[in-house]
């Protein structure tokens with residue numbers, strides 16, 4: 659397994675692979691790898707000749723009061739997991755290499771980043787789409803793998819690739835969960851024992867919503883109300899938002915009359931966790 663740090667070396671390596679007719683599968687991550695990331699890596703390995711995993715904690719997608727400086731970083735641990743999964747290349751760029759002095763260019767997808775998480779994290783998706791565009795240009799993959807766990811991010815990246823004619827096939831893979839339903843996340847390690855127990859409430863509330871829809875409930879306000887009630891029963895939990903939107907334009911729905919995304923963000927103590935589920939009446 660190679661670890662490549664320079665953008666030039668990464669581009670050259672990928673160029674050579676393409677000349678030799680090899681396909682490249684790409685999994686962009688911020689490291690602190692867990693089973694969620696590994697599920698993307700395994701799929702990439704299955705569908706491509708060569709698998710590249712990037713590990714980059716992207717400074718421009720964090721707000722000034724967010725956890726950029728304390729985000730978990732452990733290359734040795736991540737490299738061990740990647741090696742076990744037979745990853746071919748870890749691309750581990752330097753922040754200065756990605757954003758040199760006098761950096762000026764950003765990519766934005768209009769509208770889709772305004773709602774849900776975007777409403778509470780101004781500039782976040784602009785940071786994501788910019789870094790993903792740069793990574794796509796450097797790695798030049800045939801297929802790239804993202805998680806449904808970050809549903810809004812996945813949709814925005816899909817739209818960006820379509821709109822900008824980026825020749826990468828975007829693959830969205832299911833959310834991997836702990837045994838109590840908590841979506842795996844690099845941020846789960848911030849949770850205390852009591853918080854970790856409370857954190858299961860995100861998936862419980864989503865499951866409750868899905869059951870209610872299956873029983874015939876259609877009114878979104880009513881569904882959100884029962885979700886809020888279930889979350890408020892947990893001492894350390896505080897809802898940031900619960901939204902029910904259509905799965906194409908992320909437009910808020912009053913009634914569930916088509917395929918819908920139920921997405922939520924909940925503070926568990928000082929840790930902000932997100933999750934979502936799709937319902938189809």
Ligand code: AMP
Nearest residue numbers: 687688689694804805807808833834842
């Ligand atoms: P991150 O390192 O958190 O930026 O995540 C890198 C990629 O892994 C993103 O496409 C995420 O959506 C995906 N991912 C994170 N957690 C999970 C999970 N629990 N299940 C599936 N994919 C995930």
